[in-house]
Amino acid sequence: MNIAVCVKRIPKTAEADIFIEKDGKDIKKDNLVFALNDWDGYAVREAVLLKEKYEGEVIVLTIGPEESKEVLTRCLAMGADRAVRIEAPSSSDGHLIAKILAQATKGQSFDLILTGVQAEDDGWGQVGVALAQLLGLPHASIVTHIEVENGKAKVRRELEGGIEELLEVKLPAVLTIQTGINEPKYVSLSAILDAEDKETKEVGLEEIGFTSKAPLDATIDQVSFPPTGKMAEILKGTPEEVVGQLTEIIKKKKG
Amino acid sequence: MKIDPKTFIHDYQLNICIQCGTCTGGCPVKFRSPLNMRRLVRETHLTDNFSSISKRAELWACTTCSTCSLRCPSGVKNVELIMGIRNFLANKGEVPSTIRDALENTLLQGNPWGRFRDRRADWAQDLGVKIFGEETSETLFYVGCAPSYDPRVQSVSTSLVRIFQKAGVDFAILGKKESCCGNEIRRMGEQALFKKLAKDNTALFKKLGVKRIITISPHCYNAFKNEYPDLNIPVQHYTQVLVDLIEAGKLHLSKELGISVTYHDPCFLGKQNKVFDEPRKILNSIPGCDFIEMERSRERSLCCEGGGGRMWAEGGTEGKRNGEIRIREAVALAAKTLATACPFCLLTFEDSVKTSGLAEQIVVKDIAELVMEALEVQ
Numbered sequence: 001m002n003i004a005v006c007v008k009r010i011p012k013t014a015e016a017d018i019f020i021e022k023d024g025k026d027i028k029k030d031n032l033v034f035a036l037n038d039w040d041g042y043a044v045r046e047a048v049l050l051k052e053k054y055e056g057e058v059i060v061l062t063i064g065p066e067e068s069k070e071v072l073t074r075c076l077a078m079g080a081d082r083a084v085r086i087e088a089p090s091s092s093d094g095h096l097i098a099k100i101l102a103q104a105t106k107g108q109s110f111d112l113i114l115t116g117v118q119a120e121d122d123g124w125g126q127v128g129v130a131l132a133q134l135l136g137l138p139h140a141s142i143v144t145h146i147e148v149e150n151g152k153a154k155v156r157r158e159l160e161g162g163i164e165e166l167l168e169v170k171l172p173a174v175l176t177i178q179t180g181i182n183e184p185k186y187v188s189l190s191a192i193l194d195a196e197d198k199e200t201k202e203v204g205l206e207e208i209g210f211t212s213k214a215p216l217d218a219t220i221d222q223v224s225f226p227p228t229g230k231m232a233e234i235l236k237g238t239p240e241e242v243v244g245q246l247t248e249i250i251k252k253k254k255g
Numbered sequence: 256m257k258i259d260p261k262t263f264i265h266d267y268q269l270n271i272c273i274q275c276g277t278c279t280g281g282c283p284v285k286f287r288s289p290l291n292m293r294r295l296v297r298e299t300h301l302t303d304n305f306s307s308i309s310k311r312a313e314l315w316a317c318t319t320c321s322t323c324s325l326r327c328p329s330g331v332k333n334v335e336l337i338m339g340i341r342n343f344l345a346n347k348g349e350v351p352s353t354i355r356d357a358l359e360n361t362l363l364q365g366n367p368w369g370r371f372r373d374r375r376a377d378w379a380q381d382l383g384v385k386i387f388g389e390e391t392s393e394t395l396f397y398v399g400c401a402p403s404y405d406p407r408v409q410s411v412s413t414s415l416v417r418i419f420q421k422a423g424v425d426f427a428i429l430g431k432k433e434s435c436c437g438n439e440i441r442r443m444g445e446q447a448l449f450k451k452l453a454k455d456n457t458a459l460f461k462k463l464g465v466k467r468i469i470t471i472s473p474h475c476y477n478a479f480k481n482e483y484p485d486l487n488i489p490v491q492h493y494t495q496v497l498v499d500l501i502e503a504g505k506l507h508l509s510k511e512l513g514i515s516v517t518y519h520d521p522c523f524l525g526k527q528n529k530v531f532d533e534p535r536k537i538l539n540s541i542p543g544c545d546f547i548e549m550e551r552s553r554e555r556s557l558c559c560e561g562g563g564g565r566m567w568a569e570g571g572t573e574g575k576r577n578g579e580i581r582i583r584e585a586v587a588l589a590a591k592t593l594a595t596a597c598p599f600c601l602l603t604f605e606d607s608v609k610t611s612g613l614a615e616q617i618v619v620k621d622i623a624e625l626v627m628e629a630l631e632v633q
């Protein structure tokens with residue numbers, strides 16, 4: 001069973017102070033740390049678990065600049081066999097990313113192509129589904145469980161309201177992986193250091209035969225902070241005072 | 256890097272164990288978990304199936320307090336054995352999920368809580384502290400992770416800054432450039448990450464021309480003093496610095512505190528590094544501070560369970576926490592303040608005061624906070 005996993009390097013913003021670039025088109029990233037997109041980590045772990053069960057090979061792909069190599073190294077440390085970095089300028093056009101990935105994967109004998117449901121930074125959630133369409137493959141999104149049997153994958157999908165859908169998908173197929181599908185292992189620094197010696201293939205767009213100059217579907221005009229909500233009230237004072245005010249508010253609302 | 260558990264026998268001298276049971280007898284978590292050091296030593300020595308031993312959850316209950324190895328009459332390296340097994344597990348990626356997150360956070364943000372690196376020195380913003388890079392000094396005040404980010408422990412950092420300023424100590428902090436010392440990282444089994452932190456920190460300290468290091472946490476003190484292979488820079492715990500300042504007449508502790516206080520020896524300061532007298536000297540120099548010694552003090556101090564990665568572990572132990580036992584012991588002495596000199600002790604005791612319902616009867620303070628109060632700085 002050969003599995004390709006498409007991954008992305010993203011800036012970690014949860015704890016960070018966020019500032020917007022002067023041109024207003026992006027956030028400032030020079031003070032941020034970067035990591036493997038959370039969803040993609042689950043996808044790589046799932047691919048490695050499937051490989052342990054059904055044998056085969058796990059190949060990880062990313063599109064991005066030189067620095068993206070570090071997330072591929074992490075994937076190799078997690079148990080992926082090979083890594084490919086496609087050199088291309090970063091883009092927030094999910095369709096373009098899917099087109100490049102389709103060009104890079106088409107004609108190869110993958111049984112499964114996995115992506116994360118979405119990326120932590122842009123959060124479009126488009127690439128996996130668009131990729132399936134471009135490759136003419138069946139797909140399932142927001143997948144929380146995979147079992148493979150007789151050329152088919154039985155998958156569970158997460159729907160709204162805690163409902164799950166059970167599907168049978170013919171292989172090869174594209175699945176977008178939801179967090180929580182497995183328990184990610186710790187990736188030790190020594191495993192990462194060992195993985196640095198494994199080869200990462202680096203290719204340009206022309207090398208993979210990607211020549212499309214079609215205009216972008218989406219470009220970012222402006223990013224901004226959400227407007228401060230009117231409902232939010234920030235309590236001020238010492239912890240004791242704040243707790244006092246808070247209990248008063250809760251008492252009132254209850255009554 | 257693969258670890259071969261067969262080397263443990265030689266590396267940790269398991270074959271000289273006489274099965275006397277001293278290690279298990281003194282272990283602070285022996286009533287709270289199935290961890291049994293005497294058995295672990297013998298089983299690891301004789302087993303054909305190490306991987307089944309390595310799967311035991313209680314391996315994560317050890318606080319690395321070192322009571323076992325310090326008391327072992329044969330010189331078995333008990334704590335190193337625990338860390339060796341954890342290293343074996345970490346390399347295989349098989350660590351509890353909360354430990355996993357702490358280790359990953361440290362690699363990314365330089366602290367186990369994953370707090371934003373750029374906010375590391377926010378606590379010092381209005382204190383007029385020199386920051387290496389902008390200004391320089393021969394003395395590095397190494398703050399550490401908990402004292403940088405935890406609001407309860409920040410008060411210790413702030414107190415020490417004010418005390419040093421008052422005593423005319425010239426010092427600087429690293430600000431955003433400070434990273435975790437790695438002491439707990441090594442104890443959670445990530446030896447490779449510890450080595451990286453030690454190497455990077457050593458290079459940074461040397462580049463900045465640091466001639467002396469002062470730490471808040473006994474854990475950082477331990478790492479710098481005993482476990483950084485190429486540091487060669489003198490390290491002091493802040494209690495040692497304060498005693499020197501008091502004895503040199505540079506700190507005038509003038510305000511009567513009117514309190515009865517007892518002192519809990521942190522494992523990494525006391526039994527592991529033999530800093531017993533300095534904290535007591537400080538407490539005895541504070542006017543109106545009636546010092547009462549605990550029954551289990553100095554080498555016999557009961558571990559608070561904050562070390563060895565336990566700050567990031569979940570579960571693995573049951574029953575009443577040692578922190579609560581310790582609070583009760585202090586209350587039984589009629590002490591109104593339990594003083595300590597370690598961020599982890601401070602945090603575990605703050606929890607225990609609340610869970611034991613004794614918050615009306617006793618408060619937990621760091622020695623630095625008491626000194627600050629006695630200084631009467633406005």
Ligand code: SF4
Binds near residue numbers: 273277323326327331
């Ligand atoms: S104290 Fe030392 S000699 Fe005694 S049982 Fe423990 S390891 Fe063995």
Ligand code: SF4
Binds near residue numbers: 292317318
């Ligand atoms: S280091 Fe402390 S907690 Fe760990 S086994 Fe030894 S005595 Fe017990």
